[in-house]
Amino acid sequence: MNQKRPSSPSVEAQRIRRVLQQRRQKRRRYWLLIALELILIVVLLVVFVARNVSREPTDDTQTSANNNGEVLQTSDTGETTQTDDAVQEPAEETVPEVTFQVDLSAYEPYMNPENRDDYLILVNREEGFLTADDVPTDLVTVVNARSDRTVYMREIAEKALEALFLEAEAEGMTYVNPNSGVYLSVMSGYRSYETQKNLYMSYVRQEMANRGCSEEEAKAYAARYSNPEGTSEHQTGLCCDMHNLSSADQSFQYQDAAKWLAENCWKFGFILRYPADKEDITGTSYEPWHFRYVGRYHAYFIHRDGLCLEEYLEQRQQNG
CATH class of the missing domain: 3.30.1380.10 (Muramoyl-pentapeptide Carboxypeptidase; domain 2)
Known part of the structure; x- marks a missing residue:
């Protein structure tokens, strides 16, 4: 009866090295896959956060108002769209309440x-x-x-x-x-127009008499405290x-x-x-x-x- 011939020590050592090498390669592939999955998760999280932040309007780039006071918002594609909300105009200033001593x-x-x-x-x-x-x-x-x-x-x-x-x-x-x-x-x-004309010219004549100046000069003096007719x-x-x-x-x-x-x-x-x-x-x-x-x-x-x-x-x- 034929018996299986035992492997030589050198052959057995080579086989063991191959097995160990294969196991190491499997472990490397396993950890490489884990690392790639983690990197993918991180990338997805970054993209998700970035997209949400970019959609929020900012004072200087994302939101503006047109001439009618309507809000304009820039989308992710760069297109400008009009929203339903209008810009709130400043509240009108109010006059303080007034009280009197008598009933008015x-x-x-x-x-x-x-x-x-x-x-x-x-x-x-x-x-x-x-x-x-x-x-x-x-x-x-x-x-x-x-x-x-x-x-x-x-x-x-x-x-x-x-x-x-x-x-x-x-x-x-x-x-x-x-x-x-x-x-x-x-x-x-x-x-009236005529009353103002007469009043103004009376001041002009006074200035001419008091200053001994011309009518044009007198008008300039009188205009400091009286207006000509129509003005x-x-x-x-x-x-x-x-x-x-x-x-x-x-x-x-x-x-x-x-x-x-x-x-x-x-x-x-x-x-x-x-x-x-x-x-x-x-x-x-x-x-x-x-x-x-x-x-x-x-x-x-x-x-x-x-x-x-x-x-x-x-x-x-x-x-x-």
Whole structure:
């Protein structure tokens, strides 16, 4: 009987080496597969996170607004799409609540009108020229006019002025000026085209007489405190001159009544039309007695920001 011949030691050693080598190769392939799977998982996680982050709108690249205030969002493909949400416009500034010592509720529609932009008309030597035919149709007699004259204003401004005087009296501001013996009252309101022309030319003649200058030079002097016909806002019926002096004078600014008016007139819809520090803009010298009706809403912001009417209207135009 034939017997299997035993392998030689060298042959057996080679076989064992091959087996071990195969096992090592299997282990390497196993760990290589594990490593590849881990790398794939990490890559997938990175891609997932990156895609989610890229979809979130950012202030500078992902979201913008068109001219109509509608939100535009950029997609992953670079296409711009419009979303349903509109950009929220800034909330409109509000006027603080006003309280008075007397009940002025009946005057509220006059002090704070709903059609608040209707009374922002600008009349000066640069724009807003008026003609002789520009006469307000709602002129009424001013209740608080000086006793030796009849003064007219547009009804809405006159009613707001009545409220101002009622509160001024409650505040003790309508007293007789000890130096002039005059109550705080309205000296002038609406002036027609012809009235303003005659007044302006009377100042021109005074300047010619006092200075011995030509008419053209006199007009330049007179224009510092009076406007030629067609360029005076007195013709609008929305302004008035009020003080407690025998005649208009800048010394009125030192009276308690003048200080009270300058600080509180906005509550009734009025502004100090020609402030001391705005002469280069208004073209008119400081007039602490000249007050213009614009309604409480606009009067508040003009007063708060220390503006003249020209500046305020320019600011509104720039802000759209």
